[in-house]
Amino acid sequence: MLQLAQRNLFQSKARLLISVGGVGLALMLMLALDAIFSGSEQQLTAYIDNAGADVFVAQSGVYNLHMSASWLPASVVTQVQAVAGVQAVSPIMYLTEMIEVRGERNAAYIIGLPPNATLGKPWRIATGVALPPKGGTVIDQGLAKKYGLNLGDTVKVLGLELKIVGLSEGTSSITNSIAFIAMSDFAQARSVLASTTSGAGMTGMSGSGSGGAAKLVSFVLVQVVPGQSPAAVASRIEAQVSGVTAQSKTAFAAGESKLVRDMAGDVLAIMNTIGFAVGLAVLALTVYIATFARRAEYGALKALGAGNGYLYGVVLTQALISVAMGLGLGLGFTLLLAFLLPLFSSNMALVVSGQSLLTTTLTALVIAILAAILPVIQIAGLDPATVIRRRVQ
Amino acid sequence: MSAIVDTRIDGRTEATVAAPATLQVSNVSKRYGAGETEVIAVNNVSLTVAPGEVVLIMGPSGSGKTTLLLMLGALLKPTTGTITLNGEVISALKENRLPNIRLRHFGFVFQDFNLLAALTAQENVAIVATLAGMKNGAARQKASTLLGELGLGQRLDFLPEKLSGGEKQRVALARALVNDPMLIFADEPTANLDSKTGHETMRLLQHIAKEQGRSVVIVSHDQRIKDIADRVLWLEDGQFKDMVEMPVDPVCAMPVERGKAIEAQWNGKPYYFCAQGCRDEFMTEPARFAAK
Missing domain, CATH: 2.30.170 (Ribosomal Protein L24e; Chain: T;)
Structure with missing residues (x-):
């Protein structure tokens, strides 16, 4: 069965090319689109993943970084520090705002960092320093490249002209980049005074240039004692500190990813449906034509004694081989795209996830089965007598 | 009424077939349509085919030869009458049992050869053996032996498109023989062959009957096949007619x-x-x- 299916398939190379190419492109559409969104998810959670924190403490009811605002009294920092299982804390200020370069505005997460912060700072630096001093900023190197900016050039962040002191890597996404500024600049720009509280185990809190009455931060980043469960520590923080929502890094990142998925869900569904329909149409048509072209042979096999089950198996195997090759082609193209795209656009990353591969494989399987239905019906209705009856006597 | 006319080429009517019957056709008719549009393709035909016998069925176009061959080969059910294979009434079997009868007891040789274009000569033969349950290696070996006996030992790996008409027909013959059937049905086996290869094919069919004891039923217009036939039956208007007076x-x-x-x-x-x-x-x- 396998031999006949394989030989039938490979005998007509043009038909095979159309079949595999069509299915491959359709599956690539599905894989690539999912990879783009998976890449975006990774990019959007990059800060959460790499900030070094095990737990994120936000204003009560705030579960996301994206499209949200969180303000906490700075006194929360010391309260969180006092919770059992907490090793170190570091506050950050955060807003979704614009970086203005030569009159052009670019969406960005603006992170205000205290001096000497060990949590929440850029995790990979291409050039310059990681922690911006007052009057300085660290921006994504992709943004810098886009405008031909270098260390020492200035950009406008939160309305302040800040000098570029460092270029970070892995801090851009399809929608925005991340800019790091001094917490004191952040506070000045937004008339919010940064916390100056300091204490044992608090990273980056000492030596803050700003002192003042109003003490607000956006998030408190927490490092837990080794061996402690971040989820358990987060629960303890919520129980002991009022007015906060504490989530483990995993939960916080999952919430962020869900937000992206929710926003992109409809687009993904539509494109996946289109990909499915295109793949199905191409494969169904080519398998049907291939079966039709060989109906005399199938009729002869029936006359010789082959059962319908055997012939159905041949057709289904042909469809399965086609989609398997199409899937390989689609995956190959997607991986190639994932490799090539960063070379041309630093804002986009394609990530082929195991889940996406599994979903696409199952989709391909469904395509193969559905594509085989019409040819199977064709074979079921094929009268073996037609092999002899072509001449009416 | 039954109309058995067993006529030798020399015109003498053969009374009975002495050998035990392998295929028995009794009062078989095939009608298409009903009422005014009814067409009787085969009308109350009876026939006995004995082991090792070559039976040639001739007749003008539209006489019912093909319909009769289809019924004999378990590819079409008669409207009335019975077809018995070694005591089993195959015309009464359910449709889903007929492929197995065809696979194990019958061999078919078609006018257009109907080889599978994507498979080699050896694979074309072996696939029918594997359908009957033979292991792939054994099937290939048997196919190879059969093709060798038919003079195609050097053509085992050739695709049908690379074979001549005569070679294709020999592959089809090997395919028909691979499951050791009792009966071979040949539909115009020489129609697409030149005179020489047609003659070779006839001799092969005769050899299959005489040396291997298989029955061979041939439907053909080719007068030359009379030379190898034990009996020639003339079918006209769905009935066998006496060739002596024609x-x-x-x-x-x-x-x-x-x-x-x-x-x-x-x-x-x-x-x-x-x-x-x-x-x-x-x-x-x-x-x-x-x-x-």
Whole structure:
């Protein structure tokens, strides 16, 4: 069965090319689109993943970084520090705002960092320093490249002209980049005074240039004692500190990813449906034509004694081989795209996830089965007598 | 009424077949449609095919030869009557049991060979053996042996498109034989072959019957096959007719029914033709054709 299916398939190379190419492109559409969104998810959670924190403490009811605002009294920092299982804390200020370069505005997460912060700072630096001093900023190197900016050039962040002191890597996404500024600049720009509280185990809190009455931060980043469960520590923080929502890094990142998925869900569904329909149409048509072209042979096999089950198996195997090759082609193209795209656009990353591969494989399987239905019906209705009856006597 | 007419080529009617029957056809009819549109393709035909016998069924176009062959080969069920294979009434079997009968007891040779274009000569033969449950290696070995016996030992790995018509027909013969069937049904086996290869094919069919004891039923227009047939049956209007009394078309040598044939007189003698074309050709050189 396998031999006949394989030989039938490979005998007509043009038909095979159309079949595999069509299915491959359709599956690539599905894989690539999912990879783009998976890449975006990774990019959007990059800060959460790499900030070094095990737990994120936000204003009560705030579960996301994206499209949200969180303000906490700075006194929360010391309260969180006092919770059992907490090793170190570091506050950050955060807003979704614009970086203005030569009159052009670019969406960005603006992170205000205290001096000497060990949590929440850029995790990979291409050039310059990681922690911006007052009057300085660290921006994504992709943004810098886009405008031909270098260390020492200035950009406008939160309305302040800040000098570029460092270029970070892995801090851009399809929608925005991340800019790091001094917490004191952040506070000045937004008339919010940064916390100056300091204490044992608090990273980056000492030596803050700003002192003042109003003490607000956006998030408190927490490092837990080794061996402690971040989820358990987060629960303890919520129980002991009022007015906060504490989530483990995993939960916080999952919430962020869900937000992206929710926003992109409809687009993904539509494109996946289109990909499915295109793949199905191409494969169904080519398998049907291939079966039709060989109906005399199938009729002869029936006359010789082959059962319908055997012939159905041949057709289904042909469809399965086609989609398997199409899937390989689609995956190959997607991986190639994932490799090539960063070379041309630093804002986009394609990530082929195991889940996406599994979903696409199952989709391909469904395509193969559905594509085989019409040819199977064709074979079921094929009268073996037609092999002899072509001449009416 | 049953109309068995077992006629030897020399015209003597054979009374009975002595050997035990392998295929028994009793009062078989096939009707299509109903009422005014009813067509009786085969009308109350009976026939016995004995082991090792070569039976040739001839007849004009539309006589019911193909319908009869389809019924004999378990590819079509008769409207009435029974077809029995070694005591089992195969005409009464359910459709889903017929493929197995065809696979294990019958071999088919088609006019157009109907080889699988994507498979080699050896694979074309072996696939039918594997369908019957033989292991792939054994099937290939058997196919190889059969093809070797038929003179195709050097063509095992050739695709059908690389084979001549005669070679294709020999592959088809090997395919028909691979499951050791009792009966071989051949539908116009020489129609697409030149004279020499057609003759070789006839001899092979005769060899299969005489040396291997298999029955061979051939439907053909080819008069040459008479040479190897034990019996020639003339089917016309769905019934077997006695060839003894039938005049022969002097141009194409086909027996024709006196009442329905086209008639022409020459030299005071009537001649009968199967078609106007034969008559016209006869009239161009009547002396030559009349002398045949």
